[in-house]
Amino acid sequence: MSHKNVRPLLKAGLAAGLAMTMAAQAAPATAAPAQAGNVQKAMEELAGTPGVVGAVGGAYLDGKAVGQGSGGSRLLDGEGGQIPANARFRIWSQTKQMVATVVLQLVEEGRLGVDDKLGDLLPEVAEKDLVERADEITVRQMIRHTSGIPDWYAGKPKPDGSEGDDPAFDVFDFTTPYQPLDLVRWSRARPRTGEPGEKWTYSNTNYTLLGMIIERATGHDLGTELHDHLFGPLGMTKTYLMVAPPDGVAGPHGHGYYPDAEGRLRDVDRFNAGYTGGAGGVVSTAHDVSVFQRAFNQGRLLPPELQRVLTDRLPGDSRLQGKRRTSCVDDFYIVGGLAPGSIALTFYSEDGRRQFAMSLTLSAKPSAVEFDAGKAVEAAFCPSKPS
Secondary structure, three states, rough: OOOOOOEOHHHHOOOOHHHOOOOOOOOOOOOOOOOOOOOOHHHHHHHHOOOEEEEEEEEEEOEEEEEEEEEEEEHHHOOOOOOOOOOOOOOOOHHHHHHHHHHHHHHHHHHOOOOOEEHHHHHHHHHOOOOOOOOOOEEEHHHOOOOOOOOOOOOOOOOOOOOOEEOOOOOOOOOOOOHHHHHHHHHOOOOOOOOOOOOOOOOHHHHHHHHHHHHHHHHOHHHHHHHHHHOOOOOOOOOEEEEEEEEEOOOOOOOEEEOOOOOOOEOOOOOOOOHHHHHHHEOOHHOOOOHHHHHHHOOOOHHHHHHHHHHOOOOOOOOOOOOOOOOOOOOOEEEEEEEOOOOEEEEEEOOOOOEEEEEEEEEOOOOOOEHHHHHHHHHOOOOOOOO
16 A cells, blocks of 8 residues: 555544554564665655644664654754754653553562552542542553543543543643642543443543552652663663653753644643653653564563553544554554644554654644654655656
């Protein structure tokens, strides 16, 4: 299938906010092309998309770089120079896959159970009535978004329970030190989305709570546990969890922008780290994200029965099916996330051999940006045809 026929990654397929997390399973990909494509070309083309300020990404085959590239500029209107090709960026909801992996590693260690109840693990959420039916909700249900806990993120959730286009909070509040329980409280006034275990409904609140559970079970902060279980062992040396303002993206990187109530674009590079945490607070690079995804898909992080807790799809799961097919490599899948200022995506083959991670910084709401992701994958992995 040529890139002209690859379905573009449209706003209809991207849930707003931190919603996009798609860890899908697939048939094995075909053999690798003998000739590498052009990552720099892919990034330059993506940077020319309306609403994109800059693009940075890297492609990897069997752990080795196929290419890196960047396009556009670090700041709006061509200012700030080029984004370094190895720059860090916010990976948003790709954080959830990492948090779930750590939770399931704690299960493997016997420190948690997948059917342990939220009310037992975090008694305060039941005692303070912060989560309705906390004594019935399990770790498994929170990982799989079947808990029925409403989402704290969106101002007006869509009818299917997924996030709406606009956050419920002040995007331009960069300094208030919100705690995870503050976010959980925001969700309490909203109606439940179903019975515990009944159906899939995306909710960032699940992962805010799972981050708290990791901290309670280990006695360490979430960033330390992510480092000790994943970032350190895997050699993800440029990756860390933002914790609270004024945390931001370290080193030269692309800035994203978001329109205020008057439609003026404002720099949201200092997006409040108190909003993210276990739901979307990790900062990484294309290399490091690819290292994690390769290890995950090769089964090096979890035993199969625990990995399936995270990867098996459920009836009613309305997330975009991540499968994409190019002219030279079959069956690429996607994990990703977005929030005011940027979109981050990682394409991967299920066998763990290929990854292509990227970040787009924006000058529009994420839901307004349309681009052909399949074309970018082809530019990175498919050999150029002779003229």
